[in-house]
Amino acid sequence: MRRTTRFLSGTLLAYSLLAYSVSAAASKVEVLHWWTSAGEAKAASVLRQGMERQGYQWQDFAVGGRAGISAMNTLRIRAISGNPPLAAQIKGPEITEWARLGFLRNLNNIADAEQWEAKIPAPLRDVMQYQGNYVAAPINIHRVNWLWINLRAFEAADADIPTDFDSFFIAADKLKQAGYVPLALGGEPWQVATLFDSLALSVMGPQLYQRAFLNFERNALLSDGVIEAFRLLAKMRKYVDDKGQGRNWSDTTQLLINNQAGMQVMxxxxxxxxxAANQQEGKAFTCVAVPGTKHAFSYNVDSFVFFKPNNENERQSQADIASYLLTPQFQRDFNRYKGSLPIRFDVPLPEDDHCAHASRDAFLYAQEHGTLSPSMSHGLSTTRYVQSAIFDVIDEFFYDPKQTPREAAEALYRAILSAQA
Structure with missing residues (x-):
């Protein structure tokens, strides 16, 4: 049995000993999520308003911080006390862990009625299922491997938008000379891992990347590609500011918005x-794929699960939420604010959102050519326990210049091996 399963099983053992009681009353819907930044809060308001229009009293349960880790810790506490929320934002392999322990409601009836098989892209359906049954409702598709560009800084520095890593470092030097932070990076482990994730995808390519970070093959993890990703990560140290330790991702993005930094991988x-800051794509900012990943798509998918209800009122509340999530109106409005793609590809994208159109084109290309990759840094390729071990190695390397890229690759392999034991 994997240590991740033992961890969740041990944490949630009290479930079988407690009377199961969902806190939401008949007219209330309590939903746990970690959407707390300016753009995320506007997106979450679309769900709140949609449920309020149906007569429900929205009971917000937002837990920000650490890319959802704080929210999951809070959820475990609620679950072992026998008092989970009506619905919770959970994604990736953690869906399987909760389903395996018997917490989650089967959504097949809703999926059949709403024709999810026809609406959800085929590569993403399995993420929402456990033993062939739907146990989660998808919301969107995020592309992780984006490089965000502050066009005002690039113009002031007379820098060209990078097309490869040589031009990336040329631009970074020009931005630094012009007084900008070349690369905005918050010092949280998951943000450093997000940068490494895209570097690994770039230099390894999707197939080798998946062998390393989805299948955890020894030869792939110890390959020259992983070593090169660490080398590039080390080279980027001198281009980040010294105030990033502990800074959250949205405050880091704010450095570009406030014209203090030139680039961010996010x-x-x-x-x-x-x-949310009323900045216009093409004038204040733009997006390009991280160098070397134009035809690759590292994805993250937001989704909700629903805990087993106590009564018919709760069951109906959950059904109404799950059904609303895939409506064209919700898909359009929520994802406009969230920055993501609608999970439904029949929902039109805003004409002025170049980045959304580029993202959808990249997804369709990757789907056709087999270059879709579940993101390691955002919990789509592995469990949170293994992911945490990976984060520790990457973070230690980034802040320890004495460690070599080869030593880091070897440490990464050992950490993953230990986490899987």
């Missing part, structure tokens, strides 16, 4: 922050 939720 998923397309960053676009939601630009839009």
């Amino acid at each position: 998923g397309d939720w960053a676009k939601g922050e630009f839009f």
Whole structure:
């Protein structure tokens, strides 16, 4: 049995000993999520308003911080006390862990009625299922491997938008000379891992990347590609500011918005922050794929699960939420604010959102050519326990210049091996 399963099983053992009681009353819907930044809060308001229009009393349960880690810790505490929320934002392999322990409601009836098989892209359906049954409702598709560009800084520095890593470092030097932070990076482990994730995808390519970070093959993890990704990560140290330790991702994006930094590697939720600040794509900012990843798509998918209800009122409340999530109106409005793609590809994208159109084109290309990759840094390729071990190695390397890229690759392999034991 994997240590991750033992961890969740041990944490949630009290579930079988407690009377199961969902806190939401008949007219209330309590939903746990970690959407707390400016753009995320606007996106979450779309769900709140949609449920209020149906007569429900929205009971917000927002837990920000650490890319959802704080929210998951809070959820475990609620679950072992026998008092989970009606619904919770959970993604990736953690969906399987909760389903395996018997917490989650089967959503097949809703999926059949709403024709999810026809609406959800085929590569993403399995993420929402456990033993062939739907146990989660998808919301969107995020592309992780984006490089965000502050066009005002690039113009002031007379720098060209990077097309490869040589031009990336040329631009970084010009931005630094012009007084800008070349690369905005918050010092949280998951942000450093997000940068490494895209570097690894670039230099390894999707197939080798998946062998390393989805299948955890020894030869792939110890390959020259992983070593090169660490080398590039080390080279980027001198281009980040010294005030980033502990800074959250949205405050880091704010450095571009406030014209203090030139670039940021971050998923397309960053676009939601630009839009929330009334910045216009093509004038204040733009997006390009991280060098070397134009035809690759590292994805993250937001989704909700629903805990087993106590009564018919709760069951109906959950059904109404799950059904609303895939409506065209919700898909359009929520993802406009969130920066992501609608999970439904029949929902039109805003004409003025170049980044959304580029993202959809990249997804369709990657789907056709087999270059879709579940993101390691955002919990789509592995469990949170293994992911945490990976984060520790990457973070230690970034802040320890004495460690060599080869030593880091070897440490990464050992950490993953230990985490899987």
